[in-house]
Amino acid sequence: MTIKEIVDKYGSKRENLxxxxxxxxxxxxxxxxxKESISAxxxxxxxxxxxxxxxxxxxxxxxxxxxxxxxIRVCESPPCHLLGAxxxxxxxxxxxxxxxxxxxxxxxxxxxxxxxxxxxxVAPAMMINEDVHGNLNEEKIFQILDQIQEQEKERxxxxxxEALTRF
Amino acid sequence: xxxxxxxxxxEGKPYKKLLxxxxxxxxxxxxxNTDPKKTQYYGRIVxxxxxxxxxxxxxxxxxxxxxxxxxxALKEKKPEDIIKxxxxxxxxxxGGAGFPTxxxxxxxxQEKESPKYVICNADEGEPGTFxxxxxxxxxxxxxxxxxxxxxxxxxxxxxxxxIRGEYQLSIQRxxxxxxxxxxLGLLGKNIFDTDFDFEVKIKIGAGSYVCGEETxxxxxMEGFRGEPRLKPPFPAKSGFLSKPTNLNNxxxxxxxxxxxxxGAEWFRKFGTEDSPGxxxxxxxxxxxRPGLIEVPMGITLREIIYDYAGGMSSGEFKMAQIxxxxxxxxxxxxxxxxxxxxxxxxxxxxxxxxAILIMNETVPVVDFLECCMKFFxxxxxxxxxxxxxxxxQMYESFKYLREKEANYDELKKIEELAEALKLxxxxxxxxxxxxxxxxxxxxxxxxxxxxxxxxxxxxxxxREMSDIVFDYS
Numbered sequence: 001m002t003i004k005e006i007v008d009k010y011g012s013k014r015e016n017l018x019x020x021x022x023x024x025x026x027x028x029x030x031x032x033x034x035k036e037s038i039s040a041x042x043x044x045x046x047x048x049x050x051x052x053x054x055x056x057x058x059x060x061x062x063x064x065x066x067x068x069x070x071x072i073r074v075c076e077s078p079p080c081h082l083l084g085a086x087x088x089x090x091x092x093x094x095x096x097x098x099x100x101x102x103x104x105x106x107x108x109x110x111x112x113x114x115x116x117x118x119x120x121x122v123a124p125a126m127m128i129n130e131d132v133h134g135n136l137n138e139e140k141i142f143q144i145l146d147q148i149q150e151q152e153k154e155r156x157x158x159x160x161x162e163a164l165t166r167f
Numbered sequence: 168x169x170x171x172x173x174x175x176x177x178e179g180k181p182y183k184k185l186l187x188x189x190x191x192x193x194x195x196x197x198x199x200n201t202d203p204k205k206t207q208y209y210g211r212i213v214x215x216x217x218x219x220x221x222x223x224x225x226x227x228x229x230x231x232x233x234x235x236x237x238x239x240a241l242k243e244k245k246p247e248d249i250i251k252x253x254x255x256x257x258x259x260x261x262g263g264a265g266f267p268t269x270x271x272x273x274x275x276x277q278e279k280e281s282p283k284y285v286i287c288n289a290d291e292g293e294p295g296t297f298x299x300x301x302x303x304x305x306x307x308x309x310x311x312x313x314x315x316x317x318x319x320x321x322x323x324x325x326x327x328x329x330i331r332g333e334y335q336l337s338i339q340r341x342x343x344x345x346x347x348x349x350x351l352g353l354l355g356k357n358i359f360d361t362d363f364d365f366e367v368k369i370k371i372g373a374g375s376y377v378c379g380e381e382t383x384x385x386x387x388m389e390g391f392r393g394e395p396r397l398k399p400p401f402p403a404k405s406g407f408l409s410k411p412t413n414l415n416n417x418x419x420x421x422x423x424x425x426x427x428x429x430g431a432e433w434f435r436k437f438g439t440e441d442s443p444g445x446x447x448x449x450x451x452x453x454x455x456r457p458g459l460i461e462v463p464m465g466i467t468l469r470e471i472i473y474d475y476a477g478g479m480s481s482g483e484f485k486m487a488q489i490x491x492x493x494x495x496x497x498x499x500x501x502x503x504x505x506x507x508x509x510x511x512x513x514x515x516x517x518x519x520x521x522a523i524l525i526m527n528e529t530v531p532v533v534d535f536l537e538c539c540m541k542f543f544x545x546x547x548x549x550x551x552x553x554x555x556x557x558x559x560q561m562y563e564s565f566k567y568l569r570e571k572e573a574n575y576d577e578l579k580k581i582e583e584l585a586e587a588l589k590l591x592x593x594x595x596x597x598x599x600x601x602x603x604x605x606x607x608x609x610x611x612x613x614x615x616x617x618x619x620x621x622x623x624x625x626x627x628x629x630r631e632m633s634d635i636v637f638d639y640s
Contacts, residue, residue, distance in 0.1 A: 015408070017390030018373050022332065058392040058548070059373035061332050076545075077294030078492055079451050079524055081538045115376055115546060116294035117333055120451045120522075121458050130335045 001027055003040040012045050020045075021056050030066035030107070060114065068103045068110040070148060073127045077116040080124040084137075088124050089113070091138040095145055108152060109145075210437065212445050213421045214461045217305030222340055225347040228308040234353050236424035237312050240319055241359045244427075249320040250276060253423070255431035257443040262288060262379075262416030263490065263520045264595070265442075265508045271413065274403035275321040278411035283323035285314050286407060286414045289330040289337070290384055292376035293491030294542060295522030298447040299417040301459050303330070303337035306421070307344035311354065311367060313420030316427055318365045321413050326367040329384055332374055341369060376546035377596050381414045383548070394550045395594035418447055418521075438464030442507040446518070452487075452525035455480045464507040468497065471506075472525060482527030486611070490519015492539050493599035495606035496532075517602065532611045533618055536603060537565040543600050554597035557584050561604065568618045578615055582608055 001009075006023040010016040024037050033056060042049045056062045074080075074088055089111075093099060096109050103110045119125045122134025133144060220227035228234070240249055254269030275283060287310060291299040303310065314326045330338050345367050348354040356364045370388050372378055378387045382396035385407050406412025422444060426434050435443045442464040448471065451457040455477030462475065468487060472478065487497045489506070495516040497504070504510055511518050526535065540562035549555045564581050567573040581604060589601040608615065 014390040015388060018387065019371060022371060022373065055390065055392050058394075059375050060545075061374035076538075077542055078488070078535060078538045079295045079522075082452060082524070082526060082530060082535070114333075114374070115292060115542060116296075118291060118297040118300045118331075120295050120297055120449065123451060123457075127333065 003037055003044055007041070007044045014045070014047065017045070017047070017052070017055060018059070021052075021062055025062060029069070031068070031071055031110070032063040032066050034064075066103070066107075068108050069152075070108055070128050071110045071112060073112045073114040073117070075115070075117045075119075075123070075125050076113040077120075079116070079120040083123045085124045087138065088126065088136050088141060091141045092145070095142060108149070210445065210463060211461045212425050212434075212437065213302060213309075213418055213447055214305065214459070215425070216309065217301060220306070222305055222307055223343055225308060225344065225351060225353075228306070232428070233308055233424075234312055236427040237315050237319075237353070238359050240316050240427055241361045241363055246276065246320045246322065249316060249427065252427060252431050253320070256426045256434040257431075257441075258419065258422055258426065258434070259442060259444075259508060260416055261418035261422070261446065261521070263293070263493075263517070265518060268415065268419055271403065271415070272317065272320055274401070275323075275411050275413040278404060280411055281322075282325055282410055283318075283321055284407045284410060284412040285318045285321065285323045285326040286384070286388070286412055287314055287326065287328040287417060287420055288379065288381065288384060288414050289328055289334070289417050290372050290379045291334075291417070291520070292331060292379045292546075293493065293520040293522060295449060295451055295488075295491050295524050296520040297449050298459060298521055300334050300337055302417050302421050302447070303334070304340055307337075307340045308348065309421045309424055310341070310417055311344055311348055313415075313423035314367060315354065315358070315365050316423050317413060317415065317420065319363055321411075323413070324364050324366070326365060327370050327388065327407070328367060329370045329372060329378075329388055331372040331378075338369060338371060345369070375548075376542075377548045377594070380594050380596060383594065384414070385412065392548070394548050395596075397593075439505065439507045439509075441509040446506070446521055448521045448523050450476050450523045450525065452523075453480050453482060453527040453529075454478065454525050465505040465510070467503050467505055468523070469502040471523060472502075476525070479525070479527055482529055484525065485528045485530060486526050486532070488524040488526075488535075488603065489522070490517055491522040492542050493596070493602060494519040494522070495602045496610065497606075498610040500610075516606065517599075531569070532607055532614050533565055533569045536607055537562065537569055539603050540565055540600075543596075547596070551591075551593040551597060553588055554592050554594075554600070557588050557592075557597075558600055560584055561600070568615065571618060571621050572624065573619045573622055575619060577619060578608065578612070 006020055010019045021033060025033050038049055038052050042052055072092060074085060076085060092111055096104050098104055098111050100111055100113050117125055117127055119132055119134055124136050125134040126136060216231055220231055250269055250272050253272060258268045259265045260268055289299050289303060318326055328341060354365055354367060358365060372387060375393045377383045378393040380395050381402055382398060383393045385402060387393035388407055402412045402414055404411060438444045445461050445463050447459060447461045449459050450471060454472060460475045484499055488494055489497060501514060504514055508518055540558060543558040544562050547554045547558050561581055561584055564577050568577060585601040585604040589598050592598045
């Protein structure tokens with residue numbers, strides 16, 4: 001969808017700004033809001049660029065730098081901290097070789113710390129894009145990440161084969 | 168919606184079918200045979216339907232008496248009567264502040280300006296709280312019904328539900344619920360053949376804790392930075408788009424249909440004299456059964472830990488934090504204080520959002536407080552400097568304490584900052600930062616002092632030498 005279509009979908013009033021920003025970010029393959037779309041949005045909605053950026057930067061779900069295909073958000077709040085969120089971060093950092101706020105070289109994963117996800121009953125918890133994973137331990141994390149990496153490998157393999165058949 | 172089904176709903180008869188699976192019906196039969204007090208559904212008001220009905224089917228909600236309260240309100244009662252019932256019931260806001268709901272509604276009802284708005288605050292950001300998520304996922308129609316009754320009472324025609332962006336399932340379920348209710352004519356134009364119109368829209372947040380504060384939520388809904396506004400004017404006078412607005416928490420609104428249906432007297436049978444009704448708590452930490460419970464107001468912490476939560480999972484009880492990260496810390500001496508608004512106020516605490524985090528003796532107070540402060544540093548919106556800088560300073564102080572590098576006056580500094588935050592912070596977020604810190608200083612000062620005493624760096628001044636330090640201030 002172009003920016004105009006997204007704005008038309010939600011309405012061009014200021015109160016729909018957050019929804020539109022969500023829409024722009026979700027359709028970007030790298031999960032972020034780029035400069036061009038902000039300036040296009042500014043013209044479309046008649047709001048200064050500074051105001052759009054000021055509003056979007058307030059909210060932790062919006063990003064202005066390219067992120068991975070899978071955004072891993074690990075809960076940092078006290079309930080998860082008590083039950084070992086620290087070791088979850090370490091396990092992911094060890095497995096993927098990235099620190100908080102960084103993206104893997106293959107563009108697959110971004111690691112982020114987040115406030116409470118509202119799934120404290122199964123603490124420590126994390127979200128990968130929109131999937132929730134609870135009762136985590138190191139083994140479980142390795143298993144989840146392996147599974148995603150395996151899926152991606154298969155997908156790339158399939159894409160390659162498909163591309164080859166076209167020639 | 169057909170005439171016949173409207174009559175059926177008003178008479179409280181199931182309109183299509185009662186329960187979907189046979190398994191659920193089976194458990195219904197079991198409930199009759201066993202002692203009703205021992206079942207998990209006993210004494211529930213808000214969570215009554217959660218887990219019993221399929222939340223994605225409106226027929227099942229109607230089958231359990233759903234939308235009957237709305238029909239009754241629209242057909243038989245005037246808006247003033249409804250506000251009176253809610254006032255008499257003594258229902259208090261379940262979001263954390265505990266403001267009487269009936270009074271709040273009457274403020275919005277007095278306003279002449281139109282349009283008016285009803286907003287359901289589902290921006291549940293308090294760490295450790297997940298009651299609203301489970302109510303929205305388990306019984307979305309109850310919230311819609313509560314909102315419609317509220318709208319009728321205050322004279323509004325548009326409602327918004329502000330949900331945080333992380334709750335994808337809640338958003339999906341509520342969207343489906345709204346669509347289904349509109350299809351049956353329970354929302355939209357001329358509900359129940361009266362001239363009352365009401366539509367509900369969903370707004371999605373984008374990850375900000377402070378947006379749970381009502382005026383910050385309004386700013387966020389209008390598409391601005393989620394910073395709190397100056398009060399007064401209160402939202403009842405000038406809220407969303409500067410129009411009269413009534414904001415209620417999810418749990419508060421979910422209490423409304425049963426109150427209208429059964430009356431204020433019935434509601435007052437639950438809980439205590441000052442705080443009637445039930446409260447949904449999310450209990451977590453070092454316990455055997457973490458999760459959600461709905462219990463009458465006035466129950467003690469000891470009962471919650473040892474009866475409902477199945478006891479400590481490891482170690483001995485050391486402390487509990489009630490009301491999420493912004494709540495106070497209760498030591499073992501306060502295990503028998505009844506949990507209701509008034510009794511906790513006497514002890515200087517607040518019931519808050521209903522999260523109860525139970526910790527055993529392996530948790531150092533310093534480490535826990537550092538984690539709390541880290542959260543506030545991240546979530547402070549930056550509007551007022553005392554909160555922006557004060558939270559950061561406190562975080563660093565606790566870090567020094569934990570790393571055993573603290574000076575002799577670290578605790579004094581923390582205490583001064585906390586008192587200052589409580590007095591001058593702009594919004595409830597900043598003011599509530601003080602409550603975990605001050606309560607920890609009150610009950611665990613000895614433990615915190617020990618951290619200073621164990622500073623082995625000979626160059627810094629330790630607590631024993633504090634007498635010889637001359638204070639120039």
